[in-house]
Amino acid sequence: MFGRRGLTPRHRLGQNFLIDLNIHDLIAEQAAVEPGDMVLEVGPGAGALTALMAGRGARVLAVEVDPGMAALATEAIGAFPNARVLNVDALASKHAVQPEVLEMLARGREGRPYKLVANLPYNIATPLIMNLMVDDANRPGLIVVTIQKELGERMMAKAGDAENSSLSVILQALADVEIARVLPPSVFWPRPKVDSAVVVIRPDPAKREAVGDLAWFHRIVRDVFLYRRKALRVVLAKLAPEGVDKPAIDALLESLAIPGSIRAEALEVPRWLALATALKQSWGDAKPADMEGGEGEG
Numbered sequence: 001m002f003g004r005r006g007l008t009p010r011h012r013l014g015q016n017f018l019i020d021l022n023i024h025d026l027i028a029e030q031a032a033v034e035p036g037d038m039v040l041e042v043g044p045g046a047g048a049l050t051a052l053m054a055g056r057g058a059r060v061l062a063v064e065v066d067p068g069m070a071a072l073a074t075e076a077i078g079a080f081p082n083a084r085v086l087n088v089d090a091l092a093s094k095h096a097v098q099p100e101v102l103e104m105l106a107r108g109r110e111g112r113p114y115k116l117v118a119n120l121p122y123n124i125a126t127p128l129i130m131n132l133m134v135d136d137a138n139r140p141g142l143i144v145v146t147i148q149k150e151l152g153e154r155m156m157a158k159a160g161d162a163e164n165s166s167l168s169v170i171l172q173a174l175a176d177v178e179i180a181r182v183l184p185p186s187v188f189w190p191r192p193k194v195d196s197a198v199v200v201i202r203p204d205p206a207k208r209e210a211v212g213d214l215a216w217f218h219r220i221v222r223d224v225f226l227y228r229r230k231a232l233r234v235v236l237a238k239l240a241p242e243g244v245d246k247p248a249i250d251a252l253l254e255s256l257a258i259p260g261s262i263r264a265e266a267l268e269v270p271r272w273l274a275l276a277t278a279l280k281q282s283w284g285d286a287k288p289a290d291m292e293g294g295e296g297e298g
Contacts, residue, residue: 016121016122016188016189016190016191016192016196017045017046017119017188017189018045018048018049018119018146018187018188019187019188019189020187021048023146023181023183023187023198024048024049024052025052026180026181026198027049027117027119027144027146027198028049028052028053028056028117030144030180030198030200031115031117031142031144032142033053033056033058033115033117034056034057034058035056035057035058036057036058037053037056037057037058037059037114037115038058038059038061038105038108038109038112038113038114038115039053039058039059039060039061039114039115039116039117040061040063040101040105040114040115040116040117040118040140041053041060041061041062041063041116041117041118042062042063042064042090042116042118042120042121042124042128043063043064043090043118043119043120043121043124044062044063044064044069044073044085044118045064045069045072045073045119046069046072046073046076047062047072047073047074047075047076047077047085048076049117049118049119050062050073050076050077050083050085051076051077051079051080051083053083053117054077054080054082054083055080057082058082059082059083059108060077060080060082060083060084061083061084061086061101061104061105061108062077062083062084062085062086063085063086063088063090063098063101064085064086064087065087065088065089065090067087070085070086070087073085084104086100086101086104088100088101090124090128091124091127091128091131094127095127095131096131097128097131097132097135097138102138105138106138113140113141113142114140114141115140115141115142115143115144116129116132116140116142116143116144116145117142117143117144117145118145118146119145119146120145120146120147122147122148122192125145125147125148125151126151126167129143129145129171129201130167130170133170133171133174133175133201133203134170134174134214134215134218136208136214139174139203139208140203141203142200142201142202142203143175143199143200143201143202143203144180144198144199144200144201145198145199145201146183146196146197146198146199147196147197147199148192148194148195148196148197149179149182149183149194149195149196149197150163150194151199152177152179152197152199153179153197154167154168155167155168155171155172155177155199155201156168156172156177156178156179158268159265159266159267159268159269160265160266161265162265164264164265164266165225165228165265166221166222166224166225166264169221169225169267169269169272170217170218170221170222171201172269173207173210173211173217173269173272173273174203174204174207174208174211174214175201175202175203175204175207176201176202176204177199177200177201177202178199178200179197179198179199179200180197180198180199180200181197181198182195182196182197183195183196183197183198210273211273211276212273212276212277212280213276213280216276216279216280217272217273217276219288220239220272220275220276220279220288221272221276223235223239223288224236224239224264225264225265227264228263228264228265229263230263231260231261231262231263232253232258232259232260232261232262232263232264232267233246233249233250233253233260233261235264236249236253236279237249238289239288239289240283240288240289241283241288241289244282244283248282252278252279252282255278256271256274256275256278258271258274258275
């Protein structure tokens with residue numbers, strides 16, 4: 001099919017096409033795709049999963065940046081008026097979803113929850129999922145995606161794990177995360193060099209309520225992880241607004257029974273929640289200082 005159209009996978013776009021149709025069925029089953037659902041799919045490729053979900057009666061918005069693949073996916077859904085392919089980049093930037101995608105999604109779901117169901121291109125998975133999860137207006141009701149197994153494990157990492165990161169903390173603070181199936185390279189074309197996984201993320205309204213100010217929580221977790229190898233009290237001293245000294249930070253940490261010498265990766269999610277809440281109460285509306293020269297979120 002690709003050869004006849006003069007199409008080849010584009011590594012720059014993270015394209016590895018899922019060629020095992022049994023896995024398409026597994027994804028649709030894990031997402032419980034059914035009539036009346038609104039589904040966002042990013043990276044539909046030739047449209048096999050798109051057509052499968054549309055055939056189950058769901059309304060599907062498939063977003064494909066590659067014009068050639070968008071044309072193939074459009075052909076694949078020709079018999080389904082309940083599906084549409086949008087030929088744009090799903091991300092406007094690393095920190096924002098494309099407004100056109102959100103606008104079309106809003107019209108389709110009419111205020112009801114929607115599902116993100118996709119074989120995600122590897123290079124878009126983290127920013128897309130993170131941007132949607134921290135957006136109260138556009139958070140999916142369910143996410144079922146195929147991503148790198150390593151990324152799935154990082155999403156599930158616990159305090160003390162080397163893989164623990166701001167992504168781990170924020171996702172687990174908002175949702176339940178599980179790996180439904182590990183996939184070998186042989187079910188993709190071209191074959192990636194690593195294993196993949198079908199990952200299920202179930203946002204939990206009760207968890208979201210416990211977070212409180214989500215923008216603040218996101219900022220604190222992200223910024224502290226920029227210096228993941230430094231002691232927490234040192235990082236908070238860098239973040240603190242003017243007038244907050246180290247003794248005040250030490251006192252706050254002591255009140256939470258959090259050692260000042262602990263590192264970001266060793267904090268459990270409940271302690272992150274407590275820390276962010278206490279910092280918000282202590283620092284008020286003061287914006288945390290911008291962090292420069294960090295080590296990366298890991």
